[in-house]
Amino acid sequence: GESVGLHLPTLSVQEGDNSIINCAYSNSASDYFIWYKQESGKGPQFIIDIRSNMDKRQGQRVTVLLNKTVKHLSLQIAATQPGDSAVYFCAEWAGTYKYIFGTGTRLKVLA
Amino acid sequence: GAVVSQHPSWVICKSGTSVKIECRSLDFQATTMFWYRQFPKQSLMLMATSNEGSKATYEQGVEKDKFLINHASLTLSTLTVTSAHPEDSSFYICSAKDGTGTDTQYFGPGTRLTVL
Numbered sequence A: 001g002e003s004v005g006l007h008l009p010t011l012s013v014q015e016g017d018n019s020i021i022n023c024a025y026s027n028s029a030s031d032y033f034i035w036y037k038q039e040s041g042k043g044p045q046f047i048i049d050i051r052s053n054m055d056k057r058q059g060q061r062v063t064v065l066l067n068k069t070v071k072h073l074s075l076q077i078a079a080t081q082p083g084d085s086a087v088y089f090c091a092e093w094a095g096t097y098k099y100i101f102g103t104g105t106r107l108k109v110l111a
Numbered sequence B: 001g002a003v004v005s006q007h008p009s010w011v012i013c014k015s016g017t018s019v020k021i022e023c024r025s026l027d028f029q030a031t032t033m034f035w036y037r038q039f040p041k042q043s044l045m046l047m048a049t050s051n052e053g054s055k056a057t058y059e060q061g062v063e064k065d066k067f068l069i070n071h072a073s074l075t076l077s078t079l080t081v082t083s084a085h086p087e088d089s090s091f092y093i094c095s096a097k098d099g100t101g102t103d104t105q106y107f108g109p110g111t112r113l114t115v116l
Helices: none
Strands: A010-015 A019-025 A032-038 A045-051 A056-058 A061-065 A071-079 A086-091 A099-101 A105-110 B004-009 B010-013 B018-024 B030-038 B045-051 B065-072 B076-082 B092-097 B111-115
Touching: A010 A019, A019 A032, A019 A086, A019 A105, A032 A061, A032 A071, A045 A056, A045 A071, A045 B065, A061 B065, A071 A086, B004 B092, B018 B030, B018 B092, B018 B111, B030 B065, B030 B076, B045 B065, B076 B092
Parallel strands: A010 A105, B010 B111
Antiparallel strands: A019 A071, A032 A045, A032 A086, A056 A061, A061 A071, A086 A099, A086 A105, B004 B018, B018 B076, B030 B045, B030 B092, B065 B076, B092 B111
């Protein structure tokens, strides 16, 4: 079936460095993607989204890149801070009022 | 804007009892709400999609008679776990879409259910 997966389950980054979290998706018809941040014991928090007619979108300290050719999505966090420590999920809009979530990547920020 | 709340945030119950979890959209009307469950260190698993005024659509493998969903108004959906057992212990999260046509869904803070 269709799936969205992440390459790395855990990412450790030094405070102040940039973080890159990757995601692969398999549904070539998907046209909307979202990155969520989830802290322990809390619900997912919207970070940034991108539609398939774009290949890059920037927010505050975050950038999402979309490569439709290889069906790859990435989230870049600039100047990573301790507060960025969380699990990050990519989600794919399957077009049937249903999101498909990836397995998640835990980001650990080292002081 | 786009705030979704859940109540309770944590509930502990005895095996065999039923538990109701509420999901509310506080500042927008949610035509569609979603219910997820999440086990520790795992991703979110969609359980069902509910549209206001109609029956919920359950994902494959989710028992509709065990997980009763009611979406009676544009700001409230409820999930009732009937005859709960320890294996139902999980983190239940709802999300909501507004009716403006955007695809973004907003998540509630989650409800942790522990069944003894």
